[in-house]
Amino acid sequence: MDDFSYQKPSTLGDAVEAFSAADDGVYLAGGQTILPVMKLGLAAPEEVIDLNGIEELQAITASDSVISIGAMATHATVAASEDVKQPLPALASLAGIIGDPQVRNRGTIGGSIANNDPAADYPAALLALGATITTDKRQIAADDFFLEIFETALEDGEIITKVDFPVPDAAAYMKFANPASRFALVGVFVARTGNSVRVAVTGAGPCVFRVGDMEAALEKDFSAAALDGITVPTDDLNADIHASAEYRGHLIGVLAKRAVEVAKENGDGQ
Ligand SMILES: Cc1cc2nc3c(=O)[nH]c(=O)nc-3n(C[C@H](O)[C@H](O)[C@H](O)COP(=O)(O)OP(=O)(O)OC[C@H]3O[C@@H](n4cnc5c(N)ncnc54)[C@H](O)[C@@H]3O)c2cc1C
Structure with missing residues (x-):
């Protein structure tokens, strides 16, 4: 060094x-x-x-409708926070399965999203929940934040100060982890708020993305069966020594269904 x-x-x-x-x-x-x-x-x-x-x-605060997480909150802090666990268990459990205890005790939400690793977990939560990123200069919607692999909307020297998560009616995150690093081979976050559903996928492509066909089907019928027959084109998915694009595409469907089932089990009031 x-x-x-x-x-x-x-x-x-x-x-x-x-x-x-x-x-x-x-x-x-x-x-x-x-x-x-x-x-x-x-x-x-x-x-x-x-x-x-x-x-x-460092601060984590919660109201009935929004959870605010300071950029320097570690994954372990988020996983253990009652202000997160109670209203949004899907987010707390996502933080609790990042990496290993050493990574969770040092790694932060701000560092994770600033880095925008294509296999990181938090980007799926931010995109599915429609989070807002606050910096020292402005507010950025998650939809506009994650640009491409390791690229975000942050300008040179801009500091993320916090992330605001609207509390959904139901949500769940399912990840198929790389057994060595625990990064997501594929991770799918599903969130329903009223009649609106958002499905965000990490790990499968060069950058986190939403699956519009799944969202439209789940808005009509919020059930795993509603996703039958919906596939994600594999042309732009990642292929490496860990998994082919086709395998990742298959996992998106499997994990999205599981996420819907778990979100329904967790029920309204999440
Ligand atoms: C072995 C291992 C396993 C891992 N497994 C997973 C996993 O399963 N899932 C997962 O999602 N992640 C995983 N990670 C990533 C980890 O969770 C961290 O979130 C990520 O590495 C960022 O680390 P950090 O927060 O310490 O940021 P740093 O490494 O300190 O910083 C990362 C980048 O972000 C910038 N930055 C940091 N904070 C801010 C800020 N507030 N504003 C603007 N820029 C900022 C820094 O300048 C730097 O460019 C793993 C990492 C390791 C080493």
């Missing part, structure tokens, strides 16, 4: 200022991605700006 300077500001303003002043700065959350990337020499920032000293990025 190349030499770098390190600083740990205690306010958002100081962090933004430090980034602007640096020739080549990078923010550090839990370091679960950025540190291995630096160790491998794939990034060599001159200035590492640690966000762990900024208290306002």
